[in-house]
Amino acid sequence: MKRWMDFIGKRYFAYGLSIFVIVASWLYGGLLKGPKFGIDFTGGLLIQAKFKENVGTEFVRSLFKKENIKSVSVQNLRDSKSEFLIRLPVVKNPEKVTAKVREILEKNDAEVRKVEMIGPTIGKELKRKGILALIYATIGIFIYIAWRFETIFAVGAILALIHDTLATVGIFMSDGREFSLPVIASLLTIIGYSINDTIVVYDRIRENMKTFLKKKRFEEIVNDSINQTLSRTIITSLTTLFVVLTIYLFGGASLNDFAFVLLVGIIVGTYSSIFVASSIVVDWYKKVKKHI
Numbered sequence: 001m002k003r004w005m006d007f008i009g010k011r012y013f014a015y016g017l018s019i020f021v022i023v024a025s026w027l028y029g030g031l032l033k034g035p036k037f038g039i040d041f042t043g044g045l046l047i048q049a050k051f052k053e054n055v056g057t058e059f060v061r062s063l064f065k066k067e068n069i070k071s072v073s074v075q076n077l078r079d080s081k082s083e084f085l086i087r088l089p090v091v092k093n094p095e096k097v098t099a100k101v102r103e104i105l106e107k108n109d110a111e112v113r114k115v116e117m118i119g120p121t122i123g124k125e126l127k128r129k130g131i132l133a134l135i136y137a138t139i140g141i142f143i144y145i146a147w148r149f150e151t152i153f154a155v156g157a158i159l160a161l162i163h164d165t166l167a168t169v170g171i172f173m174s175d176g177r178e179f180s181l182p183v184i185a186s187l188l189t190i191i192g193y194s195i196n197d198t199i200v201v202y203d204r205i206r207e208n209m210k211t212f213l214k215k216k217r218f219e220e221i222v223n224d225s226i227n228q229t230l231s232r233t234i235i236t237s238l239t240t241l242f243v244v245l246t247i248y249l250f251g252g253a254s255l256n257d258f259a260f261v262l263l264v265g266i267i268v269g270t271y272s273s274i275f276v277a278s279s280i281v282v283d284w285y286k287k288v289k290k291h292i
Contacts, residue, residue, distance in 0.1 A: 004227040008219050011279035018163055018276060025170025035173050038087070038180040039116075041130075043123035045088040045098060048114035049105045054081035063104050069097075077252060083113075085254075130184040134165070137188055141195055145202070152284050153202050157195060160277035164194045168265045175260070182258040190265030193240070197233050197273035204229050205278065218285055222278050230274070237270040 029035070039046055049060075057074045064072045073087040088097065094117050102112050118126075138161060146154035168190060172183070204225040212221050244266060248259035 004224060005230075006223060007226045007274055008223040008279060008282055011275065011282070014271075014275035014279060018167065018272075022163070022166045022170055025167065025174045029170055029173025029175070033173060033176060036176065036178040037123075037127070038178040039089075039118050039123065040180045041123045041127040042089065043118045045086075045094060045101070046114075046116040046118075047086040047088075047098075047101055047105075047112060048077065048083070049086060049110045049112050050080075050083040051111075052082070052109045056081055057084065060084055060086065063108055064101075067100070067104055069101070069104075077254065126181065130181065133184065133188060134191070137191055138162075141191070145195075145199070149202055149206060152281055152288065153205075155284055156277050156280040157198050157202070159280050160198055160272045161191055161194060163276055164190060164265060164269050164272050167268045168261060171264050171268075172257075172261055177257050177260065180257060182255070183261055186258045186261035186265070189262060190269055193266065194269030194272065197236070197269060198277045200232065201226055201229050201273060201278055202281075205281070219282055222282050226274060226278055233270060233273055237266055241266050 051060075057076060060074045061072060064070075069088070071089050075085045075087075077083040077085050086101070088101070098115055098117070102115075105112055138158060141161065142154050142158045145157050165187060168187065172179075177183075205222055208221045208225050208228075209218075212224075216224075241263070244259055244262045247255055248263055251259055
């Protein structure tokens, strides 16, 4: 007889681990460090510049410090030591500031390759739309799973997605990274990826319920279903992880935050598909279906 791993039996340990990771990451990243928002949401200037020689970020910052231009963020582009993304917060006279920045850079043998300006009103609107996109995606998933399976499964899936989002965002903030539109896009990607794994497990649970519900306890059926789909879940996650890891390592600065969220989200989503989503269904089912 094949020996299964008892995932459902370890669900309370998994709950505790999840709560610890979420609370710790949000206390450290959300409260102590505080969330950081890029110019996509706060508004400001984004300038891409390339120097003729390798100079480093500290040198670029010092150029603006000499001219008393404050709150400048400098980031290497594609791990280059000569090309940078320079971010400045919202200013009253953006055209004047842009001209001044261009003058400083060109005086130091730098070529200004791109200048983008986002107003504070547009930034707030993008932030609002980004949050709404996450909410609408979650509601749509809940409705679909409730219709396709049962409400019990929909509740488990949505709580698992909330778990994945909170854990990923907490770790993202703890690493001191900035929220931007690509980061919101990566969170939406994680929601879609995670729910796909969860639905595969739920579908197997539903099939096994038709055959074994009168012969086995519900916990056993769920645990068997997780084990039956385990190899598929791990193989899918690993192959996706390798691709995302390549983007993270070689995709450059512009894709780094996007890839980081995907890396963390895939790991957290795989964990929740195995340990969290189905466990919530078991506990909810026990509460609703008294005959278990």
